[in-house]
Structures are given as C-alpha cells and as structure tokens.
Amino acid sequence: MAPDHHPHDHDHHHxxxxxxxxxxxxxxxxxxxxxxxxxxxxxxxxxAFAVGIGLNVALVIVQVIVGYRAHSLALMADAGHNFADxxxxxxxxxxxxxxxxxxxxxxxxxxxxxxxxxxxxxxxxLLVGMGALTxxxxxxxxxxxxxxxxxxxxVAAAGIVVNGISAALFLSGSTxxxxxxxxxxxxxxxxxxSLGVVIAGAVILWTGWLWVDPIVTLAIVVVIVVGTWSLxxxxxxxxxDAAPAGMDMAGVRAYLLxxxxxxxxxxxxxxxxxxxxxxxxxxxxxxxxxxHDDLLDRxxxxxxxxxAIGHVTIQIEVGDGGRPCRLxxxxxx
Numbered sequence: 001m002a003p004d005h006h007p008h009d010h011d012h013h014h015x016x017x018x019x020x021x022x023x024x025x026x027x028x029x030x031x032x033x034x035x036x037x038x039x040x041x042x043x044x045x046x047x048a049f050a051v052g053i054g055l056n057v058a059l060v061i062v063q064v065i066v067g068y069r070a071h072s073l074a075l076m077a078d079a080g081h082n083f084a085d086x087x088x089x090x091x092x093x094x095x096x097x098x099x100x101x102x103x104x105x106x107x108x109x110x111x112x113x114x115x116x117x118x119x120x121x122x123x124x125x126l127l128v129g130m131g132a133l134t135x136x137x138x139x140x141x142x143x144x145x146x147x148x149x150x151x152x153x154x155v156a157a158a159g160i161v162v163n164g165i166s167a168a169l170f171l172s173g174s175t176x177x178x179x180x181x182x183x184x185x186x187x188x189x190x191x192x193x194s195l196g197v198v199i200a201g202a203v204i205l206w207t208g209w210l211w212v213d214p215i216v217t218l219a220i221v222v223v224i225v226v227g228t229w230s231l232x233x234x235x236x237x238x239x240x241d242a243a244p245a246g247m248d249m250a251g252v253r254a255y256l257l258x259x260x261x262x263x264x265x266x267x268x269x270x271x272x273x274x275x276x277x278x279x280x281x282x283x284x285x286x287x288x289x290x291x292h293d294d295l296l297d298r299x300x301x302x303x304x305x306x307x308a309i310g311h312v313t314i315q316i317e318v319g320d321g322g323r324p325c326r327l328x329x330x331x332x333x
Contacts, residue, residue, distance in 0.1 A: 045180065048169035049093040052187060055162045056086045063155055070151040073140050075197055077133045077217045082159070084129050085186040088122040092183045095119075099274055112274035115179040116238045119275060122182045123232035130221045130228075137217040149205030152197060159194030163187045178238065178275035182231050189227050193220045241271040244278055252280070252307055256314075259295060261286040270309065279311040285318075292316050 063079035066072075095118035098111035167187035170180055200216035203209060234245050243249055247270055256265045264285035273279045280303060286292070300312040 049089055052166035053086055053089050055166055056082050059159055059162045066151050066155045072152045073213050073217055075152050077220060080129060082190055084125055085190060088186050089183055091118045092179050095179055109273055115275040116235055119178045119182045119235035120239050123228050123235055126228050130225050133217060134221050137214040140214040149201040152201030156194045156197035160191050163190035178235060185227055185231060189224050196220050238272040243270045244272045256284055263287060278309045280309045281313045283315045283317055286316050287318055
C-alpha cells in the first residue's frame with residue numbers, strides 16, 4: 001500500500017459506524033481491514049439444541065399436567081421456567097444459524113449481532129417471567145391449596161435429570177460464547193430449581209405445611225434472578241457496542257503506542273461484533289517513514305493473540321505539521 005505524499009483531502013467511510021471522516025493536510029492514510037486472526041465460526045451445537053429442546057418440551061407437558069392436578073405452584077413455576085428455556089433454546093439456535101450467514105451489501109457484517117440480541121432477549125424473558133411468578137407466589141400465601149407432594153417429587157426429579165443432561169451438552173461452550181452461556185445457565189438453573197421443588201414436595205408430604213410451596217417458589221425466583229442478572233447486564237452492554245467484559249482497553253492502547261514508529265493513537269474503538277467476535281478500529285500516527293503493510297499485519301496478528309480481537313481496521317496517519325485529524329479529540333466518534 002504505497003503512501004501518498006501530496007497534500008490532499010480524504011473522505012473515509014467506515015462501515016462500523018457509517019461515519020464521514022474528512023481529514024485535511026499533508027497526511028498519509030493507510031486503511032487496512034486486516035484479515036488476520038479472525039475468530040473461527042462458532043460451533044453449531046445442533047445435536048445439543050435438538051436434544052435439549054425435545055427433552056424440555058416433553059418435560060413441560062408433564063409438569064403442567066401434574067402441577068395442575070397436584071395444585072403445586074412450585075411445579076407450575078418450574079414448568080413455566082422450562083417453557084421459557086425451550087423458547088430461549090430455539091432463539092439461541094436460530095441466532096447461531098444467522099451468525100453463520102455471509103455478509104451482504106446491506107448487512108456488511110453479516111448477521112453476527114443476532115447472537116447478542118438472542119442473549120439479551122433470553123435474559124429479559126426470564127426476568128419478566130420471574131416477576132410474574134413472584135406475584136403469583138405472594139397471592140398463594142393468602143389462598144393456599146392442598147398439594148400432592150408425592151407427584152411433585154417424581155416430576156421434579158425427572159426435571160433434574162432432563163435439565164442436567166441438557167446443560168451438560170452446552171458446558172464446553174459456556175465460557176467462550178455469551179449466547180451458549182445463556183442456554184447453559186437456563187438449563188443448569190432449571191436443574192437447581194427442580195431440586196428445590198423436590199425438597200418442597202418432600203416437606204409438604206412430611207409435614208403438611210402448604211406455605212412451603214410459595215416459599216420455595218420465591219426462593220427459586222431469587223436464585224434465577226441472581227444467575228440471570230450478569231447475563232442481562234453483559235448482553236445489554238454488547239448490544240450498546242460496549243467493549244466485551246474483561247477487555248483491557250488501557251492495554252490495547254499501550255500495545256498500539258508501542259508499535260515501531262507509532263507516536264499517537266486516537267479514535268480507538270473496541271466492540272463485540274457478536275458474542276464470540278471482537279472488532280477494533282483506530283487511527284495511529286506514524287510521522288517516521290515505515291513499512292506500513294508490515295506494521296498493519298503485525299498489529300492484526302498480535303491483537304488477536306493478545307486480546308482476542310479478530311477484526312482489526314487501522315488507519316495510519318503520517319503527520320507533517322498540517323491540520324490534525326478531526327477525530328483526534330478524545331471521545332469523538
């Protein structure tokens with residue numbers, strides 16, 4: 001990429017934010033969408049989704065029937081949570097399919113952001129559902145109904161097995177993909193919830209204390225809300241183009257400033273393109289003549305290795321005393 005040493009005006013259009021960036025003066029601009037170090041396509045988990053959805057649909061049907069006949073709010077609550085998980089699994093699976101679509105002229109990044117939206121919707125649906133269960137549980141304190149403790153125990157025990165198996169299928173991807181993590185958390189929390197329902201059924205069967213049913217329901221709500229809140233916060237931040245959780249922005253800036261010949265870094269942005277891929281754009285100033293292609297290739301490769309940033313776009317500016325870049329001001333977009 002040969003530098004241009006003549007005075008000129010440049011208008012750069014960045015797909016990431018569709019910004020119009022005119023730069024003035026005698027600068028050299030090298031914009032290089034690096035292809036190095038892109039993250040691999042996310043695993044499909046097709047078998048895991050098919051098994052998890054099938055098992056949970058069957059479990060929901062059984063829980064609704066038995067919960068209604070046994071007058072167990074805790075069991076109905078568990079069924080509602082499992083149904084939300086079925087919808088969440090379908091949404092998550094669909095997002096992973098969309099995430100694999102190739103970019104188009106209209107969707108220049110493809111449909112990667114669908115995984116972020118799926119995780120956010122999953123968290124919102126779960127939190128809203130827990131609000132409804134809380135309201136119902138409070139009402140049950142005033143209008144307690146007889147509960148068939150033995151039926152509740154058997155059905156809830158089946159829930160532990162079903163959700164435990166389903167959650168195990170997503171365990172391997174739960175740390176590296178927020179979308180898969182949302183599916184894993186839903187299923188794992190269901191297994192814990194089902195354990196709580198078993199305990200409630202046993203206590204009611206042993207003591208006849210009907211108030212245990214709504215108490216366990218409220219405990220279930222607290223466990224789920226606590227486990228879901230971090231998912232909601234992180235997915236909302238990604239939807240708002242925040243840097244992924246744990247990203248060392250100071251370290252990224254220090255790395256770029258440490259590259260040979262680089263004297264300044266500005267207009268630095270890092271955000272999640274999806275729940276597994278991270279992008280970066282930045283302007284770097286290199287007043288000393290250098291092999292810019294080598295610099296850009298090195299930066300793209302090392303940003304992937306050090307910070308897991310796979311999609312890198314760096315614009316090089318060679319200052320010569322002309323007017324500064326209009327995006328030099330800190331925080332400008």
